Amino acid sequence: WPRPPVLLGVVLGALVERYMFISVQAYGFTFLTRPVVIVVLVITVLGVMWPLIRDYRKRDRTVKVRFGANGAKFSVDTGFTLLMIAFFVFTIMSSRDWELSAKVVPQFCGWTGLIFCTLQLLKNFFVSTETVRQPGAPDGIPKPAAPSAIMDIKSTLGNLSRREIGVRAAAYLAWLLFFLGTARVIGLLPSVFVFLICFMRIHGKEPWKTTLIISSLMWGFAFLLFHHILSVPWPPALIGDMYPHLREIIPLY
Numbered sequence: 208w209p210r211p212p213v214l215l216g217v218v219l220g221a222l223v224e225r226y227m228f229i230s231v232q233a234y235g236f237t238f239l240t241r242p243v244v245i246v247v248l249v250i251t252v253l254g255v256m257w258p259l260i261r262d263y264r265k266r267d268r269t270v271k272v273r274f275g276a277n278g279a280k281f282s283v284d285t286g287f288t289l290l291m292i293a294f295f296v297f298t299i300m301s302s303r304d305w306e307l308s309a310k311v312v313p314q315f316c317g318w319t320g321l322i323f324c325t326l327q328l329l330k331n332f333f334v335s336t337e338t339v340r341q342p343g344a345p346d347g348i349p350k351p352a353a354p355s356a357i358m359d360i361k362s363t364l365g366n367l368s369r370r371e372i373g374v375r376a377a378a379y380l381a382w383l384l385f386f387l388g389t390a391r392v393i394g395l396l397p398s399v400f401v402f403l404i405c406f407m408r409i410h411g412k413e414p415w416k417t418t419l420i421i422s423s424l425m426w427g428f429a430f431l432l433f434h435h436i437l438s439v440p441w442p443p444a445l446i447g448d449m450y451p452h453l454r455e456i457i458p459l460y
Contacts, residue, residue: 222437224312231308273335288328295320382406394444396434400426 230238238244298317302310367375385405389398403422407413413421433439447454 222439227312228308231311275335276333282331285328285331288324288331292321292324292328295324378410382410390442390444392445394447395441396426396430399429 239248295317298313299321302313302317305313382402386398386402389401392398393401400422403425404418407418407422408415411418434441
């Protein structure tokens with residue numbers, strides 16, 4: 208399962224639900240017919256479908272897809288898919304009696320997630336690939352089948368030892384705790400700038416010029432988008448509690 212969509216869902220899920228609730232309350236479902244909303248929906252659909260279209264166009268024509276029981280055994284991935292199916296079913300059932308404006312997002316996300324998880328489960332057990340020998344290729348040397356990239360993660364850790372994997376995981380966990388700690392002390396958005404500088408300079412060993420340019424551009428984009436355009440309410444930080452007058456200067460603490 209790809210991790211970026213999960214991270215985006217955790218970060219932006221609450222914002223999407225809040226603003227969708229406001230839109231439904233203010234305009235009903237007619238807001239879906241507004242030009243800006245239509246453009247956003249079209250871009251979203253294209254963003255979802257484009258990887259599938261690209262993979263289909265670049266598919267390996269020596270690999271034949273077969274439908275039917277493939278003899279797959281239960282795995283951790285299958286268990287996770289079943290867990291997500293149970294979660295989405297619980298979401299649908301628990302929100303079905305809510306008021307319309309309150310259940311729009313959980314019902315939509317629940318049914319969408321249930322459909323995709325069910326398709327993934329069926330793919331695991333009833334879809335298989337078979338390598339077809341290329342014309343003119345020597346017998347017994349078939350071209351290997353290309354691994355599927357749909358809802359899968361291609362691992363790049365096969366050549367690393369368990370110790371190296373553990374060290375890298377511990378390092379990233381430490382960076383994550385550092386970010387959460389600085390966010391609690393100086394505020395979420397200021398900590399983004401501090402984290403970018405420290406991570407690029409210490410971990411990535413980038414030169415100061417590159418570090419400052421990239422960090423400033425990324426922080427400026429985040430500040431403009433989340434603070435000015437989306438008007439995100441920032442969680443309070445310790446520095447703001449200790450020096451309340453700072454919040455009068457810039458409400459990021």
